[in-house]
Amino acid sequence: MTDDETQTGQNLESPPGRRVLFVEDDETLAGEVMEELMGRGFLPFHEETGPAGLQAALTDTFDVMILDRMLPLMDGLAVVERMRTHNVRTPVLVLSALSAVDDRVSGLKAGGDDYLTKPFAMDELVARIEALLRRPNDTRATVLRAGSLEMDLIDRIVRRGEREIELLPREFRLLEYLMRRPDQVLTRAMLLEDVWHYRFVPQTNLVDVHIGKLRRKVDAPGETPLIQSIRGAGFMLRVTD
Amino acid sequence: MPGSCCVLQTDLFRTATFRLTLAVVAAMIGGMLLQFTVIFVELSQYETTRATALLERDAEILTRESPTRLEYMVRERATTELRVALNGAALFDSGFHFVAGDIKNWPDGLIIDGHVQRLWVHPPEDAPYEMRFLAERVAGDRVLVLARSFHLLSELHFVTRRAIMISIVPVVAFALLTGIILSHRALARVKTMHEAIDRIMEGDLHERLPAGRERDDLERLAGSVNRMLDRLEYLLDEIRDVGNDIAHDLRTPLSRVRARLERASSSPRDATYLTTVIEKATQDLDQCFLVITAILRIGEIENGRRRAGFGQVDMAELMDDVFDLYEPIAEAKGITLRVVHPVGLLSVTGDRDLLVEVLANLIDNAVKFTDADGEVTVSATRIADGVESGHVRLSVADNGIGIAENERDAVLGRFYRSDKSRHVPGSGLGLSLVSAILRLHGARLAIASAGHDPERPGALFEITFPLGDAGTVPGTNWRDNVLSAQGQTSGAMS
Numbered sequence: 166m167t168d169d170e171t172q173t174g175q176n177l178e179s180p181p182g183r184r185v186l187f188v189e190d191d192e193t194l195a196g197e198v199m200e201e202l203m204g205r206g207f208l209p210f211h212e213e214t215g216p217a218g219l220q221a222a223l224t225d226t227f228d229v230m231i232l233d234r235m236l237p238l239m240d241g242l243a244v245v246e247r248m249r250t251h252n253v254r255t256p257v258l259v260l261s262a263l264s265a266v267d268d269r270v271s272g273l274k275a276g277g278d279d280y281l282t283k284p285f286a287m288d289e290l291v292a293r294i295e296a297l298l299r300r301p302n303d304t305r306a307t308v309l310r311a312g313s314l315e316m317d318l319i320d321r322i323v324r325r326g327e328r329e330i331e332l333l334p335r336e337f338r339l340l341e342y343l344m345r346r347p348d349q350v351l352t353r354a355m356l357l358e359d360v361w362h363y364r365f366v367p368q369t370n371l372v373d374v375h376i377g378k379l380r381r382k383v384d385a386p387g388e389t390p391l392i393q394s395i396r397g398a399g400f401m402l403r404v405t406d
Numbered sequence: 407m408p409g410s411c412c413v414l415q416t417d418l419f420r421t422a423t424f425r426l427t428l429a430v431v432a433a434m435i436g437g438m439l440l441q442f443t444v445i446f447v448e449l450s451q452y453e454t455t456r457a458t459a460l461l462e463r464d465a466e467i468l469t470r471e472s473p474t475r476l477e478y479m480v481r482e483r484a485t486t487e488l489r490v491a492l493n494g495a496a497l498f499d500s501g502f503h504f505v506a507g508d509i510k511n512w513p514d515g516l517i518i519d520g521h522v523q524r525l526w527v528h529p530p531e532d533a534p535y536e537m538r539f540l541a542e543r544v545a546g547d548r549v550l551v552l553a554r555s556f557h558l559l560s561e562l563h564f565v566t567r568r569a570i571m572i573s574i575v576p577v578v579a580f581a582l583l584t585g586i587i588l589s590h591r592a593l594a595r596v597k598t599m600h601e602a603i604d605r606i607m608e609g610d611l612h613e614r615l616p617a618g619r620e621r622d623d624l625e626r627l628a629g630s631v632n633r634m635l636d637r638l639e640y641l642l643d644e645i646r647d648v649g650n651d652i653a654h655d656l657r658t659p660l661s662r663v664r665a666r667l668e669r670a671s672s673s674p675r676d677a678t679y680l681t682t683v684i685e686k687a688t689q690d691l692d693q694c695f696l697v698i699t700a701i702l703r704i705g706e707i708e709n710g711r712r713r714a715g716f717g718q719v720d721m722a723e724l725m726d727d728v729f730d731l732y733e734p735i736a737e738a739k740g741i742t743l744r745v746v747h748p749v750g751l752l753s754v755t756g757d758r759d760l761l762v763e764v765l766a767n768l769i770d771n772a773v774k775f776t777d778a779d780g781e782v783t784v785s786a787t788r789i790a791d792g793v794e795s796g797h798v799r800l801s802v803a804d805n806g807i808g809i810a811e812n813e814r815d816a817v818l819g820r821f822y823r824s825d826k827s828r829h830v831p832g833s834g835l836g837l838s839l840v841s842a843i844l845r846l847h848g849a850r851l852a853i854a855s856a857g858h859d860p861e862r863p864g865a866l867f868e869i870t871f872p873l874g875d876a877g878t879v880p881g882t883n884w885r886d887n888v889l890s891a892q893g894q895t896s897g898a899m900s
Contacts, residue, residue: 335730374738
């Protein structure tokens, strides 16, 4: 890890009272996750079975849902499908003990918004919930701004203040992804999946090397570091103090 | 075992060999009976013809004699040559009154026509019997009566019947005995096979059935079963090895976790120390999960379900994508990563994500095992000539430490880590993932030395894809492709 590590994502202020519905049949895991979510300022609700989860999703309003794939009485995917047919648009993160890439695809096809394989780090789960809660900035904009950074998507020019930053295409893509999600914890898995579309576990610290290279260009000596490593979780483009 | 002899006895009569013997015995009895019937009929006919001929010849000779001489010859029949062919002769006058000879009364129903007739004789103090008679008029107004008994015929019948009895009984007994001996042998062979199978079922997988030199059907069957057992044993060994490897690979990080946690709980210090311990324990557990995930992935890929997602994958694009991902890390290590683009469009049928994983793993490996100032070259070509002309080949070459020739097959197996690579972190599953994915694609992976420098031989990984259409239909016998492809290179990789 580098010199500019901050504390974990817990320090990031989450608007209080964001309602999370967590449908999971394993009590121990559910208990741990509920504690963690409460500790991070969420308002979590727990259901154990598929029908109960569906009932809650249809009758109550939630900001985000975490849904286990394998649930008693009713499959997690069936719950998502039924929710979507009832026009419930709550973002859903599907959890699964299955590793199959096909399952990921079917999970997303059924109407899930993201897919996370068990076992997962708590930071990974929270980062993904945050990502679902904060949809990326307006995708139609041709110029992205984050703090002192400015990115022209048409001319492919990046500036930090007055300084123009020269980037390779892959670095440009990575920075664009970060600038669309400022002040948000982005895990290595999220970056690999979304920036490079790779869905496997690399054996080397690939993402760290890419971020390191980008950081050297974005954060010149003497400037406030914008790209920060979040210990145990991933990275963040911090633009607000 | 109590009662084993009786069990064996009933078993004996229930063998296929014994049933076959019984059928053969029945057929033999039938054949012999038929044969004897033919002999019997032939003999009877022969005797009948002979008797008729004898009577007629004698009658012809006698009728030519003078009345006085005829009477003399009839009277003295028992002493002349007539006794051989005839059992009786007599002369009667025209009123059927006895004149001379040993037939005292005129036989009932005898017609004087010179032909042989069969008539029943009823002697006053004896049981009636049948004889052949011939009556003919002779000179002197007399009637000559000749007779011949059936004695010889019945004797022939008796001899024939006795011959049947004498020959059938020992033949049948001999056949049955042979059958029992053969059945006993068959039973003994089957019994040894049963015992061998029992031992195998009890867990002794090295046991084999006695197959001899596979001369007969039973031995050939045993040979087939043995070959099946060889294959099963090989697969089981492989599974056990994999199981052992998994256990070993999980054991190391888990024992580290255990040691750390135990020490932390027995000597609680400040919060920072505990946090460090927990973090390290989590890292070790993550290492365990890495192994488990990789194993699940391999199993999933080997299941072969993913062929549904096959499409055309452009080689240049694939190489560029992976290059993009790995170039910074190669640069950080001072390694030059190069991509040699093919001339024109070059694509294969496959799953893009999985092929990215293959190439990423190979490049990852190459970068890991190449020192600074080294070079890793990725290239794709269409093979121009030779037996594999037209196939697409993807290669990754480095000039690092290389892979010793005797380790080349093993590195593709699960968990294998070369002696030279023990110090490099990793699950040891990367290359087995690669070979699992390539098997799914029907592609072949060969490992060679990249250069000739013995100090830095380098490793060359060459993937040869099957010809385009081989992979378009999901569910075609790709396993066969894989097996034959493997046969060309290693033979022991599966």
